[in-house]
Amino acid sequence: MMNRSGKFLLRVATLAGLLSLSACSVEPWLKPYERQNLADPIMAFERDAVQTAYINHVYQAREGARGAEGGGGGGCGCN
């Protein structure tokens, strides 16, 4: 008997699998030289990890909800 978290993760894994399969059959539509705007620091979901962690800390302390904050990415250099 799979527990609730197990079922949730199975659904998520299935979704991820489908996404990766579908990705294989399609050509990437954006060339590296077309990614100038995306590489701009203003396009980071979060720019500064230290302040993002803090504001998420405030949310977690003052709200009943938790998880999937995203956050992070600040300074990850992924651009």
Add this chain to the structure above:
Amino acid sequence: MAVAATKFKGFSRATLISVAQSLALLAGLACLPALGSVLPEERTDLMYHSYQGGGMDITGPSLLVRKNFLEKLSVSANYYVDNVSSASVDVQFISGASRYSEQRKEQSIGVDYLNNKTTMSMGYTTSKESDYDATTAFFGVSQDFFGDLTSISLGYSQGNDEVSQNNYTGHVITSTTHKGDVNRQNYRLNLSQILTKNFVMNLGFETISDEGFLNNPYRQVRYLNDDGINFTLQNEKYPETRTSDTVALRGIYYLPWRASIRGEYRYFTDTWGIEATSVEVRYVHPWDDNWLFEFKVRQYDQTKADFYSDLFPRESAFNFLARDKEMSTYTSRSIGIGASYSFTGFSLGPFEQFKLNLYVDHFEFDYDDFRDVPGGKGLNAGTEPLYAFSADVARLFLTVTY
């Protein structure tokens, strides 16, 4: 007693979750715009943070240092302190107002290893208070594929907490009683997708399961006396398990005049009956080469836990009892502004760039079924005004990259 009754009413209640979050941040796994696998940027952030509202003052420093090695390995360390000084509604409720102070210290280390398009991350965090010790270990893997337009990240963390209760004489801790342990497991999945040359989306899932002593050993609930006018207190009682699922959808769009707009929707549900949504819109606008401004609005709504009540009808009315305002039905709205200034043309040895940042958020909390007992002194139990408060949150920090 006055002091004891307030514990966990600061940020402590969310200690472990915060720890896990910090790990995810340090590990850089949640690095959302997936534009090719590279190591995180080498930088140091020295921050001073401040939270003021609802009778609580929480301030402290934070230091984050990240250094890369051999273009394969990135190591980070974070030191963080919460200095809490409080006379919140919960203090007044129990004791008739008494301010207390406490401190929480958190230390984290993290490592990222990059191999081709795969990043593996792990980290470890400890958090210590006089009556709450927490440790969390984190592991994650992130993979870019499909011409680096898509990125999938998986993360797992396990936390172990030790919950204690301080016994006080006046404001002095005379002894500490161990109350129980908590085991927490977090499972995360993030999908990032570049859709156009101006648009990136991200879908995040997280399941968290807790098991153990989930109560606050100090907090009490109230129930109505037979006279129908006054109330009596008893200790709160929570279930020993909790599982929550959260999904978040985010998008960020590059505007034609070099600015960006970011939207987020998050939905939360748990086995305690709480459902919550949050919506946020953020606008970022650069000015000249030095300035970056940010504007943000956010709204949060939640329903109460099944076993929450502001005033129970009688003693031990249900198997589980809670009167934590974060378990009630309420709404919060916030606006935030931020400014960053980069000192261009200035460097100091290996330190290439200096940036000064200030972010301020203003929150308004309105509770639908949590009453302001101290503010309703003299009124019959259950007829006190509903509680509401505002809070200001500031982060001032210096960033150095090298």
